[in-house]
Amino acid sequence: MTLPFVGDEIVHLDSGTFMWVQLTRFLIEPDQDDRSLLESLIESPGYQHDYASPFPSRGGSEPSDWGIHGRWRIGAIHPDLFEPSTAEAAKAEINAWAKDQEWTDPEYSQPPDVIQRLESIFTLLGSGPVLKLRNPSREAEHDYGFVTGNLGFHEFIVIDRVLRILHVIVASDD
Template sequence: MTVPLVHTGHVFINFANQTFQWVHIHRYELPETGASDTALLAALIRDERFGDNYASVLGSDPERHGPYWRDRITPDCYTHVEAEGVERHLRSWAEQFAPLPEHLRPELQREVYRPLHAADRVYQLRDLGRAAFHDWGGVHNEFHEFVVIDHAARTMALMVAADD
């Protein structure tokens, strides 16, 4: 079953504190059909915006996703995780090198933490290992990816937190 996704926008949060950390979020509207999470993840992986290496100015990259070859990513690469653990992990990541600039706290709360807790399900892209790295994969010190699905609100978000 092919699930149609409607891209509704994106947010880029640049920490701009010499840590080279950032969060990029793509938002989607879900169809009215009760598609399974597996079907939604498959639709996301097929979406043209998923082709992004997050490390070049090119933007679209049909062969790569983050540090991985795109064709190595399937819905089975995502693990269900709890929002509380994700928030703790991201808060720790965000302040590992320097204190988070105060002006970013409300933005991260609004754009990242609140949607995490409102979601029905949160999935994390597991570490696929070096064998799945594309030809210059691994340029990010850390790469964290979460898919946040809120069936009641009919929304899905792809959240990537990384540094370069």
């Protein structure tokens, strides 16, 4: 079983950084347990994306099976790679990644408009259990996986059973 793709949006960080936070949404049956939802998510065409290409919804078409997710072959991703997290920990990790790069000054901050757009995504972190993907090993990378995530690849899943939505939040770069 796969999860129906609902839509996506992207927040581009400071201009010239090639950093972004991608939100992808899927419809769920709220009575499914977390593991079953993760299994269905991984099989879903909307989850299988390289994050280096535009998302299909921008062109009005349905996602298709890519066989990859981010840097990795999809076969390397499984439910056991997801560990419980919290909304606070996820927000702190994304904020630290967005602010503390080798090229930034210690006083650096993302522009106010970026911070405001990120806050709308951070609000979603409180809508259900949060799971964090432990990234697969380098051996699991696909042929051009090196293109994505040079500054980090941070993925969080939020299961909102009230609204029947599973949110995939990825903070990375290309």
